[in-house]
Amino acid sequence: MxxxxxxxxxxxxxxxxxxxxxxxxxxxxxxxxxxxxxxxxxxxxxxxxxxxxxxxxxxxxxxxxxxxxxxxxxxxxxxxxxxxxxxxxxxxxxxxxxxxxxxxxxxxxxxxxxxxxxxxxxxxxxxxxFYDTQAFLVRRPGGVQTTTGLKGAAVCVEKGTSTDVHLREYSADHQLDLKPLVIDSAGEARQAFYAGRCSAYAADLSHLAAVRVEAPGGPQSADILPERIAKEPLxxxxxxxxxxxxxxxxxxxxxxxxxxxxxxxxxxxxxxxxxxxxxxxxxxxxxxxxxxxxxxxxxxxxxxxxxxxxxxxxxxxxxxxxxxxxxxxxxxxxxxxxxxxxxxx
Known part of the structure; x- marks a missing residue:
């Protein structure tokens, strides 16, 4: 039973x-x-x-x-x-x-x-x-080419993920003063990013690749920054x-x-x-x-x-x-x- x-x-x-x-x-x-x-x-x-x-x-x-x-x-x-x-x-x-x-x-x-x-x-x-890593997605054009360009910026992140933890640790370690905007679901986080509520979207690289493909302006309207800030073994x-x-x-x-x-x-x-x-x-x-x-x-x-x-x-x-x-x-x-x-x- x-x-x-x-x-x-x-x-x-x-x-x-x-x-x-x-x-x-x-x-x-x-x-x-x-x-x-x-x-x-x-x-x-x-x-x-x-x-x-x-x-x-x-x-x-x-x-x-x-x-x-x-x-x-x-x-x-x-x-x-x-x-x-x-x-x-x-x-x-x-x-x-x-x-x-x-x-x-x-x-x-x-x-x-x-x-x-x-x-x-x-x-x-x-x-x-799937061996993944954590990265950042930014809108183009925006002038941000590395994470140093995000100093003090708001960053969208999904609630209940290890991404949020890693984002805060990375910000503290590199004195970036990033401001996580914690959003309830992946879909809502994507919408918030493209609506301009945050300067970057932090998530698994594979997830960001999917978000980039679905960008309102096409994949060419967004960039994944080169830094990989955490291991994400899925x-x-x-x-x-x-x-x-x-x-x-x-x-x-x-x-x-x-x-x-x-x-x-x-x-x-x-x-x-x-x-x-x-x-x-x-x-x-x-x-x-x-x-x-x-x-x-x-x-x-x-x-x-x-x-x-x-x-x-x-x-x-x-x-x-x-x-x-x-x-x-x-x-x-x-x-x-x-x-x-x-x-x-």
Missing amino acids: ARLVKCGAAVLAICVALPGALTTDACAADGDTLAQIRARGVIRCGVSEGIQGFSVKDGSGRWSGIDADFCRAVAAAALGDPAKVAYVPLKASARFPALAEGIVDLLARNTTWTLLRESALKVQFAGVL SPVVRGDDPSWLTLVRWVLFTLVAAEELGVTRDNLQARLGDPAVKRTFADDDAINRGLGVERGWMVRVVQSVGNYGEMFDRNLGPRTPLQLERGLNRLWTQGGLMYAPPLR
Whole structure:
């Protein structure tokens, strides 16, 4: 039986807004996440309210982005079907309450991995899905070319983010006297920036790239300053009371990376399953399957659902997308990046 916990006001609003949310597991956190998901038949995945390249809903109601794809990969492993995802859009300030209260099973929402969050919020980060950095967006023309030109300026920042903390620390360290204008949501922060309420917008570089693409005057009307003021390792997050669920989510991520290391793609997977290295990696191990609580073939289903990590990156964030992001730190370790999968056996 699900253990009910008292919903906070912010999460109660989410409960009311979600069809079927006020069930026995709506505000549950009992350490048996996978059993609840199976009983429900769908994974509830907390995502952004709309950040291009990460999680955004189109006119037909379909969610796209690397975070949305990761949710599909987890559903493929856990439920056998990547379509069995209910996307729950959340403001940054509502994401951790929603996770803690059991409104979502998984956060895949541009969330930075920090010690404070793990220790104080009792959550667990599954691994880095995207290595990001914090930067500043300014309007052009404006004469500001570096952060020194922002001395004493108002800077838009979203409420409930590590960006706010890093912004204040950077301002103090460099004696810039920046004045954070803390705004409730990413959409409202973007609007405030383009309305001229602040001289700069501070956020993850990838987020700013999306904001720049959507600028009223086109991408050429805004610039991202060259300084990178903080590390922002973005990671999927689960509650800290269910180590088995954490393990499954973590190894879905590593499976995506391992597939790219092996040169396995969604298109060539079946043809490559006979290769010795691929066979060793993707072969079913009944002990592992029992430990994770999943059906045989879960790793194959993960790659079939979204491709390997590189395919996810290129499809949602890469040079052929509006964001035009380079792989950078998100390259494989064999290509000068930080991405690699631990041994699967």
